[in-house]
Amino acid sequence: MASLLVVLVVLGCAAFQFLKGTVVRAFAAIIAAVCASIVAFGFFEVLAKLLAGYAPSLAPWAQLISFALLFILAFAVLQTAITQLTRHPVDLGYLPERIGRAFCGIVLGLFVSGVLLTAAAMAPLPNKYPYARFDARNPKPERPNKVLLNADGFATGWFSTVSSGSFSALRNKRSFAALHPGFLDQLYLNRHNISNGTSVVTSSLAIEVPKKAAWYAPDNITDSDGNPLTSRSGHSLVIARVGIKGSALKDAGKFTLSQLRLVCQPKNQAADPLVGEGRNAYPVGYMKSATQLQTKSLSDQITLQPGDFGSGERVKWIDFAFYVPNDQVCTLVQFKLNNVVQISPPVPAEQAPPAVAFSERAARGGAGGRPAPSSRPARRPASQDGSRTRPRRGISDISRSVIGDQLDEDQ
Numbered sequence: 525m526a527s528l529l530v531v532l533v534v535l536g537c538a539a540f541q542f543l544k545g546t547v548v549r550a551f552a553a554i555i556a557a558v559c560a561s562i563v564a565f566g567f568f569e570v571l572a573k574l575l576a577g578y579a580p581s582l583a584p585w586a587q588l589i590s591f592a593l594l595f596i597l598a599f600a601v602l603q604t605a606i607t608q609l610t611r612h613p614v615d616l617g618y619l620p621e622r623i624g625r626a627f628c629g630i631v632l633g634l635f636v637s638g639v640l641l642t643a644a645a646m647a648p649l650p651n652k653y654p655y656a657r658f659d660a661r662n663p664k665p666e667r668p669n670k671v672l673l674n675a676d677g678f679a680t681g682w683f684s685t686v687s688s689g690s691f692s693a694l695r696n697k698r699s700f701a702a703l704h705p706g707f708l709d710q711l712y713l714n715r716h717n718i719s720n721g722t723s724v725v726t727s728s729l730a731i732e733v734p735k736k737a738a739w740y741a742p743d744n745i746t747d748s749d750g751n752p753l754t755s756r757s758g759h760s761l762v763i764a765r766v767g768i769k770g771s772a773l774k775d776a777g778k779f780t781l782s783q784l785r786l787v788c789q790p791k792n793q794a795a796d797p798l799v800g801e802g803r804n805a806y807p808v809g810y811m812k813s814a815t816q817l818q819t820k821s822l823s824d825q826i827t828l829q830p831g832d833f834g835s836g837e838r839v840k841w842i843d844f845a846f847y848v849p850n851d852q853v854c855t856l857v858q859f860k861l862n863n864v865v866q867i868s869p870p871v872p873a874e875q876a877p878p879a880v881a882f883s884e885r886a887a888r889g890g891a892g893g894r895p896a897p898s899s900r901p902a903r904r905p906a907s908q909d910g911s912r913t914r915p916r917r918g919i920s921d922i923s924r925s926v927i928g929d930q931l932d933e934d935q
Contacts, residue, residue, distance in 0.1 A: 526641055526655035527672035533640065534633030541629030547621055548614045549606060550628035556602035557635050558682075564595035564639070565683045565700060573862070576727065583725050587861060588646040595639060638679030641671060645711040646861075648724045657712040663782060663822045665709055665806055680707045688801050698798045703856075703864070705787060705802035713782035713806070714861055717823045722778045724861050730772035731859045732839060736877055738764045738854055738870035741817075741845065748818045759847040762786075762870050763811060765880065766857055767839035768828055776859070777829060781807045782822035783860050784844065786867070788852035797855035797866060805854070811843035814879035826884060841880045 541550040571590035576583040615621060644654045651660050657668050670677060684707065687700035704710060715724050741761035745753050753761065764786060768776050786805040793800045809819040810826075832840055848854060848870075858864045 530637040533637035537633030538629030541625045547624035552606045560598035563598040584648045638675035641676035701801040716782045723775045726775035730776035739876035742873040762848045786854045787856035805846040807844040
């Protein structure tokens with residue numbers, strides 16, 4: 525469907541410019557689209573925050589609405605100005621006009637279709653709309669699918685290049701490529717397999733990190749089965765402690781691992797995390813104990829409930845594991861579409877804070893993290909002579925349900 529949209533928009537723009545336009549107006553339309561995209565990419569998050577504040581019910585759609593509104597208004601204003609300035613047509617000759625109009629129409633259509641697909645990716649839609657960028661069961665950020673001609677990648681990549689260290693939004697200098705590296709991947713993974721009330725945004729800041737929030741994993745880390753972890757060439761395993769706020773549990777209580785990411789930058793640029801160009805790192809799991817990693821797929825969902833927070837505990841800390849390139853250092857933590865906090869560079873494993881073990885409610889048992897009670901066992905049948913049958917050796921079913929396999933986790 526997305527590829528068909530690209531074809532229709534490109535053909536439509538090429539046909540319109542060929543039949544109704546001139547080379548000058550067609551080229552000016554490209555400039556107008558480029559300028560309108562700068563306005564949309566640069567300020568849609570600011571407008572979305574205001575819109576979500578005034579109309580909380582529109583929060584999941586706020587970024588789409590803001591982005592589309594800014595682009596349409598800016599493009600309309602610029603096109604009106606172009607029409608007024610080119611009331612007297614300029615004819616460059618038969619062949620230059622025919623070839624130039626069609627070529628400019630194709631470029632304009634490619635750019636506009638890319639902007640439309642980017643806007644659609646901001647909506648809380650199922651994975652396959654506008655196209656399936658990642659595999660539904662096992663998404664791999666390093667291997668995304670692309671639409672015809674990579675139209676949306678062209679639009680977002682162009683703006684990321686322009687904004688790298690040079691785009692200043694409002695008062696503070698911020699690079700789009702540093703805040704949103706791999707922007708399309710962020711958008712699609714943020715809504716990957718969302719279901720059962722999982723939100724793509726939060727109504728307030730939902731995460732925080734401690735002062736010492738990241739450290740390199742020790743060498744004795746194993747997976748949940750006790751096997752040594754397989755190393756990844758050119759990468760180091762980094763543990764990042766992220767806290768989910770209890771006050772934002774309504775929106776943040778359900779999330780997939782694909783909605784959490786570390787933004788990394790080259791080590792020589794980490795002093796200013798908001799400029800330059802970043803790189804995404806996605807979690808491979810969370811720490812089940814001090815030396816045991818529970819590996820997870822990015823499509824897996826984690827659910828937190830009020831019972832997961834202890835008495836007086838306002839934040840639920842979870843130690844997530846990321847593979848970070850050796851020449852990069854983590855600078856930001858992002859959660860869903862509208863949460864970002866700065867994180868300190870990782871410290872050596874010897875300086876790591878005490879471990880925070882985490883286990884999911886499904887693994888821990890019933891409500892509040894306690895094992896679910898068993899029903900009372902049936903009375904044992906009597907033998908033919910009236911005596912009771914001898915019970916089995918070993919722990920009873922009730923003891924097994926209380927102790928289970930999760931004793932280490934509860935401790």
